[in-house]
Amino acid sequence: MSLKLRSRAVAVTGAAVVTAGAVATGVVLAGGDPGTKKAAPVAATANRAAAQAAPAFRLPFPCGQVWTGNSNRSSAHTRYEIDFNRGSSPEADNGHAVVAAAAGTVVRSTRHVNQSGFGNHVVIQHSGGYATWYAHLKYRSVKVGQKVASGTKIGAVGRTTRPSNSGMSSHLHYEVRLNGGYPPVAASFGGRRFAYPQQTLKACAKPPAPHPVTQICGAGYRKIDEAALRRGGKTYGRVYLGYKSGYNCVITVKPKGAKTAMSATLQVRGAAARTDRGNYTWYAGPIRSAAGKKCVKWGGSIGSAAYTSPFEHCG
Structure with a gap:
């Protein structure tokens, strides 16, 4: 399946695409000049334990600077x-x-x-x-x-x-x-x-939120295609096609809010289509399938705004 990135806004008659620290007790120091290759320990007690996860470091200046x-x-x-x-x-x-x-x-x-x-x-x-x-x-x-x-x-x-x-x-x-x-x-x-x-x-700037494909499909998934879901000049959300190591993932996403009829569909050529359909506050899916080099058909809907692709992303 192809990893070619695409973005589209599809107009459909009667139905369009919706867009969317805890403190360590052991003291660990290395002294000497900054350019020296050999550190001279200066602490009375050395922490020799294996390193754990790093603390949540921030920029060492007041917030906003x-x-x-x-x-x-x-x-x-x-x-x-x-x-x-x-x-x-x-x-x-x-x-x-x-x-x-x-x-x-x-x-x-x-x-x-x-x-x-x-x-x-x-x-x-x-x-x-x-x-x-x-x-x-x-x-x-x-x-x-x-x-x-x-x-x-x-x-x-x-x-x-x-x-x-x-x-x-x-x-x-x-x-x-x-x-x-x-x-x-x-x-x-x-x-x-x-x-x-x-x-x-x-300093203290919030990191950008991960893409919905990564958030919902899972770590390592990235967007390879998308379609905007619009109807009557209004954008309702987006349907995304993601990819990770031979697997595809489809999600339909709208702004968080009231429950709305939504769906997400993925079909690998030669297999039956798989669909998640229901009333959701944010997204439908994820639908994940192993595709390898096979073509896939994908799509989704929010209310009456819908999109379905042809078989594509074949290799």
Whole structure:
């Protein structure tokens, strides 16, 4: 069956298509300069347990602010370290608040003068063996042993570092380390992996909702075709054809609300059609069938607005 993407709005006489953290008790740290390959443990107790699911990390700035992260501006960086700025001049961000990216316990709050280039920096230990590092802070607002919630202010953007780096401009250096390891691991914000090497993000922005095909048919399904269900100039919803690993899925979707007569139909060539029909508040289906390279006929309805395809998507 073909994976060619299509979108259509079909007009039918008399019937049209409807469109539609818990805190870890073990302290995990890796010290040393950011560019070193071997980490020097600085914590009295090391968490050697296997990593669990990562906490729900957020952008480390107050809600509503927009910041640009870049992972390759500094020659000392490894691939997953991020420098954050948002101002239009080198010192525009100096003094802006930095907040905890997730709930945890402060395991380091100090200033390095010569040990590394981190200057004022804070490390927060989270669940699952994850720790976040915040470097070059103008000042620190937390102390070792303090428990912080996601969004708690921990300091401010600055340019503190070793004397030889005194020409550095203000920015937040951010890392995520796992089980005391160095180099860092990839960072995520709002459940989405940072788009290395650069991405502009809004703090606390809600992630976009998954497509209805993924929501209803299941993880891994993606839309390969759709038809709008319209009648009398009004759009009622959409019928979608999804695909995943040799399987097709059909759903008919309308805005959530009152129960309405709806249907979703899928037929693989050589087999009987399968239909879900009833009064639903949101969607009809999902109808899933293994199709392989066989043609399929699909469609759906909302009230008297309906669509049925020919046999298509054959290989």
